[in-house]
Amino acid sequence: MKPILVVGASVGGSTAANTLATANIPVVVLERDLSWVKPCGGALPPVAFDEFDIPQSLISRKVKMAQIHSPSERTARFAVTGLETREDDYVAMARREDLDPFLRQRAVDNGAELIEGKLIDLKFETDGVIATYTDKQTTQKRSLHAEAVIGADGAYSTTARLLGQPRLPYCVAIQERIRLSPDMMDRWGDTAHLYLGKDVSPDLYAWVFPKADHVAVGCGAGPGKTKEMRQLLANLKERIGADLADGEVFLEEAHALPIHPRRKMAFERAMLIGDAAGLVAGTSGEGIYWAMKSGQQASQTLIDVLPDVSEKALSRYQKQWWKEYGMMYRFLRWLQRWGYGNQRQMEVFTDMCLNKDVQQLTFESYMYKRMAPVPWLSQLRMTGDIIVSQVRHYMPGGLRN
Ligand SMILES: Cc1cc2nc3c(=O)[nH]c(=O)nc-3n(C[C@H](O)[C@H](O)[C@H](O)COP(=O)(O)OP(=O)(O)OC[C@H]3O[C@@H](n4cnc5c(N)ncnc54)[C@H](O)[C@@H]3O)c2cc1C
Structure with a gap:
């Protein structure tokens, strides 16, 4: 079988390549610049370390508290705690210059071939995909023949463009x-x-x-x-x-x-993951976990359906993704518009973060990627607090603009 080509060896691409390599599927990863450090805050949920088997030694600092500063410098300060009391709830702060090389090297150790080169063209043929790239060392154009492509090349994805997809607002x-x-x-x-x-x-x-x-x-x-x-x-x-x-x-x-997810992430012989698919969550701007998760799910789909690389077969990835996470993306987009829409709403958002139920539910879903059912009493308390805050900030004399 021809190899699967993964374009981009950052968090998403390296996770996709590792998943394929571990399943003994031949995989080539193309990365335009191995020395580039992705601009990133590096905040990661603890579940990522378990799910993707990342050593804790890559955590630069564990954050245990969060503090929101409103436009008028009122603050909401609270502990990073989920719904249950656990000993070690935290938000991990990692450095991309540590995390990305680790994930990349692991994929290589497990059998992925890594090429430093920039993708410039893709030709989809009946018996495979011909990818043309510029080799970083020699600056020569080279090509390789792949069975299918996973586009993990970030917000300005060349793969998406070559698939005829529009550039999304970001x-x-x-x-x-x-x-x-x-x-x-x-x-x-x-x-x-x-x-x-x-x-x-x-x-x-x-x-x-x-x-x-x-x-x-x-x-x-x-x-x-x-x-x-x-x-x-x-x-x-x-x-x-x-x-x-x-x-x-x-x-x-x-x-x-890119926080405008693409509806279409699966094609004949191709899939898009992570930032290339616009999978950053609204409100939080979280993208590392989602890039790794989509990389894993896209690769798992390939493992399940190969040698069938038709659009229908690969669409399983897209369907599963939106079934599992569609509601979360819609909710976080709505929350971003509601909470950050104007200065008064930012004050209301800060008040909302003082509510214990909001704090616990937010961190439970962030840290463990579980959408816990909200008990009716909590719903009542949150709604009450939001109405009071909304009235307070929109009353005459409240904060304007
Ligand atoms: C300032 C900033 C702060 C952020 N902070 C956080 C945070 O704290 N927590 C969080 O979860 N997320 C954060 N994000 C989002 C997060 O960085 C991204 O969502 C995540 O890196 C996406 O991973 P990816 O693998 O999809 O793409 P990327 O990390 O963008 O990697 C794409 C890779 O593809 C390569 N590539 C591109 N084009 C080509 C080509 N033509 N040929 C070959 N290779 C190519 C690139 O060199 C790169 O290595 C932040 C983003 C920014 C900009």
Whole structure:
């Protein structure tokens, strides 16, 4: 059998390649630049470490607290805890320069072939796919013949474009990594800070995520805001200035954040996963877990249906994905528009985060990817709190804009 070609050896592509290689399916991974570090906050749920067998040594810091800062600097501070009391609930802070090479190397160790080259063309023929790429070392054009392709090449996916798919609107995110002295790091401790307000993000949020010896300070914003990003980040740094004193910026990074999922992710001899399929969750901007999960599910579909690589056979992946996660994506898109829609709603969102039921349900679904049924008493308490907050912030004298 010809190999499966995976385009992109980041979190999604390496997970897809590893799943195939472990099942003894020949797989070639094409990565345009092995030294590139994906711009990313690196926040990961604990379930990812179990599900994808990632060693805990790749965690740079475990975050145990979250703090939301409203536009008027009211705060909601709460522990990272799910519905049950567990000893070790946390949000993992990883560094992509550690995580990506680990996942890539594991796929290679399990039998995947890794080529450093940039995909430039795909030709779909009756007996396979001919992929043309530019080899990074020699700068020569080369081609390879594959049985099918998994496009894991991120937000600007060449695979999606060559499949005739439109470029989707995407959010943008900008981030600086700032090294701090141990004393200053202590100020950030084990807390992830999220900042709301049109000065730092008109329709998403800004963040400070602590790692072992530095903080990742960033802002996200909706489509069409690329030009404003530097100013938003400057505003955020001004807002938290004192706590970054003497910090040394050692990396500035920015990238698209695709939160408009593609309806069509399966084709004749091809599938799209992760950012290439727009699978970043709204509200949180979480994409690492979803890239790995979609990589695993797309590969598992291939393992189940090979040698049948028809669109009908590969559509199993797409159907299963939207059956399992469609409601979650729709809810998080709605929550993003509702909670970050304007400054008053951001205040309401902050109030909502003070509600214990909201905190526990949010972290249960984030950390363990389980949509727990919400008891009626909790529903009542959450609805009551939201109505009170909504009235408070929309009454004359409440926060405007
Ligand atoms: C600033 C920022 C902060 C973020 N913070 C978080 C966070 O804290 N937690 C979280 O869960 N998510 C976060 N995300 C989202 C997360 O980074 C992505 O969702 C995730 O990396 C998607 O993984 P992927 O494998 O689909 O694609 P990517 O990680 O984008 O990787 C695509 C790969 O394909 C390669 N490639 C591209 N084109 C070609 C080509 N033509 N030929 C060969 N190779 C190619 C690229 O070099 C790259 O290695 C953040 C995103 C940004 C921009």
